[in-house]
Every structure is written in C-alpha cells, then in structure tokens.
Amino acid sequence: MNRPIGVFDSGVGGLTVVRALREHLPNERIIYVGDTARAPYGGLSAETLLTYSRQIVRFLLNKDVKAVVLACGTTSSTAYEALIAENPDIPMVDVIRPGVAAVERLANQRLGFIATVATVRKGLFARLLREAYPDINIKSRACPLFAPMAEWGLFASAVTRWAAETYLRDWRGNIDALVLGCTHYPLLTDVLGEVLPNVYFVDLADETAKKTAERLREGGLLNDSSGPPLHEYYASGKPEIFGPIAEKILGIPCKASKINFK
Numbered sequence: 001m002n003r004p005i006g007v008f009d010s011g012v013g014g015l016t017v018v019r020a021l022r023e024h025l026p027n028e029r030i031i032y033v034g035d036t037a038r039a040p041y042g043g044l045s046a047e048t049l050l051t052y053s054r055q056i057v058r059f060l061l062n063k064d065v066k067a068v069v070l071a072c073g074t075t076s077s078t079a080y081e082a083l084i085a086e087n088p089d090i091p092m093v094d095v096i097r098p099g100v101a102a103v104e105r106l107a108n109q110r111l112g113f114i115a116t117v118a119t120v121r122k123g124l125f126a127r128l129l130r131e132a133y134p135d136i137n138i139k140s141r142a143c144p145l146f147a148p149m150a151e152w153g154l155f156a157s158a159v160t161r162w163a164a165e166t167y168l169r170d171w172r173g174n175i176d177a178l179v180l181g182c183t184h185y186p187l188l189t190d191v192l193g194e195v196l197p198n199v200y201f202v203d204l205a206d207e208t209a210k211k212t213a214e215r216l217r218e219g220g221l222l223n224d225s226s227g228p229p230l231h232e233y234y235a236s237g238k239p240e241i242f243g244p245i246a247e248k249i250l251g252i253p254c255k256a257s258k259i260n261f262k
C-alpha cells in the first residue's frame, strides 16, 4: 500500500501531472523519471517510443511502484495499450483517455487541440471526443517547438511568444477553448494567454490525477501512512539542469539523480 507511484515523461512536462497528483493524493510517494537525454519525444516513431517507455516502466517496477502514470501525451497516444497488455497487474493511467472528461462541459464550443507531432498524427484524442460527442467542433495542430522551449525553462520568453504567435495566430477569435495535449504546455499558459486572449485552457493533469486516485482506491492501494511523503526524481540527461527547472514548476526542492537507459 505504501509503495510509491511511478510517473514518467520525456522531461519536465510530466511535472504538471505531478503537481495535480500531489494535490489529489497528498500522502502518496512519487518516483519521477524525466527521459531528458532522449527528449523531445514528439518527433520519434511509435516503435522507439514503446522501446523507451518499456525501459522506463522496467526501471519503475524495479523500484517497486504500485502504479504507473504516463504523464506524457505522446507515449499515452502510442505506447499505453502495449504497456497495459504487458503489465496486467499494475494499474496504469495515461493522460489522453482521462482527459476526454475535461472537455465534457465544453463540448458545444469551438475547440482547438495542440500537442506533439506524434500525438496529433495519432489523432487519438480527437477520435475519442468524436465518439463521445459526434457533433464536436475540434481542430488539431502540432507545436513541436513548445516542449523543447519548456524543457529549457523558457516559459515566458520572447522566443516562446514568437513560436506561439507563429503557430496559433490564425486561431485567434476562432476557438473558445484550447486543449493542451502535451504535458509541457501548461507551463506556457502565460504566453498562450497573450496570443489567444479570452480562450479557456484545458489541462489534462487534473483528470489524470483523479483517475489515478480512483484506480488506487479501487485496488485498495491508497497510502495509509501520514506525514509528508519523500519523492524521488531521476533524469537521463543532466540532473543539474532538470533539478532547478523542476523546483520552479513544483515549488519544492527537487534533487534529481542520474539514470542511464541502454
């Protein structure tokens, strides 16, 4: 029961999900992996993404996690089904499938969906929404520079603003809500709000955290010990780059350790 939850992403983006997990499940211990040496994931093939995800899941299972959260839209779209088939005894939660619930009360509005190239190509989120709401009005677009910019901590820089303007200016006035289909993108909402004023931003993290809480509750896996849990952070790239950006996102000390995947 008091085993940790494993959470992974290509880098710091999944920490937006950790933020929501800490809110919904304050007693749970989290082991986080940011695969920064191989980021960004958005331009990789489904096969490579599955290979990387398998390596990370193996690492997390060796740490005795009781559940795994794919805090990444890209692996949620491409690797989740294979991972759950291969690990039937471990609850796994992705960000795309629970995210459909986040759009429920916006289903009659003009929606935009932005994510990585791999996620947009896969089209899973738009397909699930169309199944749930056949008349839905949604357009999708890949914004491949956003994740690397967020990875470098460029949350509100001029270069990020330029990229947002370039990618999204033609949607100004044409959408009411924008679904952030990559977990790095909630880090850029200041800039996105300048480029798309009066647009409501939909973050997938909250529904993902709720789904994780539900799966733990159903499985009798909730942590019953009290006291602040100790989290662990691993980065496959430079931990000294990952750590300070993680601290900025989570607002708590995040000393990361180095992990090597081969």
Ligand code: DGL
Pocket (backbone or CB within 6 Å): 009, 010, 011, 013, 014, 039, 040, 041, 042, 043, 071, 072, 073, 074, 075, 116, 119, 147, 181, 182, 183, 184
């Ligand atoms: N944060 C990830 C996602 O949600 C990956 C972004 C990337 O590495 O390209 O898709």
